[in-house]
Amino acid sequence: MEISEILNEWGEERELYFNAIAPPIMQTSNFAFKKVEDLRNAFEDEMSAYLYSRGINPTVDILRKKLAALDGAEDCLVFNSGAAAVFAGVLANVKSGDHVICVRNPYSWSKRLFAVILPRFGVTTTFIDGTEMKNFEEALQPNTTFIFLESPNSWTYEIQDLQAVAALAKSRGITTFIDNTYCTPLYQRPIEMGIDLCMQTATKYIGGHSDTLGGLITGSKEMIKKIFDSEFLTIGSGIQPFNAWLLIRGLRTFQARIERITKTTGQVLQFLKSHPRVEHVLFPLDESFPQYELAKRQMKGACGLLTFSLKNGTMESITTFCESLRHITMAVSWGGHESLVIPRCAGIKPGHFKAGKPEHQHIRLYIGLEDADYLMKDLEQALSNV
Structure with a gap:
């Protein structure tokens, strides 16, 4: 069907x-x-x-x-x-x-x-x-x-x-x-x-x-x-x-939304990978992903969720980045019309944050239905504050 x-x-x-x-x-x-x-x-x-x-x-x-x-x-x-x-x-x-x-x-x-x-x-x-x-x-x-x-x-x-x-x-x-x-x-x-x-x-x-x-x-x-x-x-x-x-x-509108989100995610992914203040990006259908070949074999696409970390990320720099975003909203969940961000450190008490643990530095970004340029400009200005 x-x-x-x-x-x-x-x-x-x-x-x-x-x-x-x-x-x-x-x-x-x-x-x-x-x-x-x-x-x-x-x-x-x-x-x-x-x-x-x-x-x-x-x-x-x-x-x-x-x-x-x-x-x-x-x-x-x-x-x-x-x-x-x-x-x-x-x-x-x-x-x-x-x-x-x-x-x-x-x-x-x-x-x-x-x-x-x-x-x-x-x-x-x-x-x-x-x-x-x-x-x-x-x-x-x-x-x-x-x-x-x-x-x-x-x-x-x-x-x-x-x-x-x-x-x-x-x-x-x-x-x-x-x-x-x-x-x-x-x-x-x-x-x-x-x-x-x-x-x-x-x-x-x-x-x-x-x-x-x-x-x-x-x-x-x-x-x-x-x-x-x-x-x-x-x-x-x-x-x-x-x-x-x-x-x-x-x-x-399910299929149309997924197709647009997927296209925009690809553009934002490349922007983050090439940014000098970004250390690492995780996305299943990026060639750098450890299980890329398996992902290609059993997944037709990967929608709009990715995770990245800042170079020399600290609790303070991650907080500054997230709070500097003007159009990407900080909230839980994903899959809606609006782009969202959530830092892993929001669930970690300040005294327990360890910069040496990669997962503590993770920032999850969800790409919604906004234009790619609109999102990348917001990410750029927030990264410039770090």
Whole structure:
């Protein structure tokens, strides 16, 4: 199926809502039945009928169909945040006594799930450097049931060989789960590489306007039904109709935004690499990136997130640079219309900052929809103050 059809037509049945071009927001908590038998069937399988919007809702259904098609998956669930999607997807697939393998340095709330919450229920996790396949093999235990991937991650962009990990997991009956937020399905399709469950934070590129939160999981109908029947309904973390409608709206311009962001990112990347006050730049599809060849093999693109450091960077010089920016906003998250910056040292107490640790000097830059020259002028004047 072509991307244009998915974004503009798939899942939409306009004749059911007065031939409106934009789908309606079905802002209802519950749905009526005329026959007891129909209500009984809905109780027995809430995924098969509209019963209560905590479960299935018509507006959310349109979004689910589009997102599943984008990932090349059979089905999809949409949550009110990416963290909620990770929480439900993992809990549905682990039990007390299980062992999990997780790549090191995943998204902070994913890490907290594995390091703090799951140990309270008898689930152990081994964090590994996922850039080497041997580390997955060496971390395997007889009770390993789940592998959590994030490829690339959103700070230093380490990549895992997804096909190799999927093959290893399938040979042992292990479920694989990936956070694919960085690439989006336009630039990486893990389901086609054998990964079982694919997650994105829809807050980022899917929404695209920094005005709503969302998260999603795609996979086989069997896998999605398993999550829906237990964790999804029990936790009650499904997305609301209005937020789903905002994400549908975001999808209309999804491809166009990604293409513009990608082009601008390439220009800003070259500017930073050649700047005398910049020490180093990290970007998965730059030839200097340690895993460049693997990135080229399994990623079609790398969107708008990169990390760089200043020459002889200190807490003071990094702070001066970030506070000197006039048009690039300092904020968390990424994927919206506006360019953003966040220094790693914002999460480090001044007394704990170590200039000798490269990660302490990292400055993450997200490239939005502004003109490249506009952004480079802002970066230039801020760098001149360092």
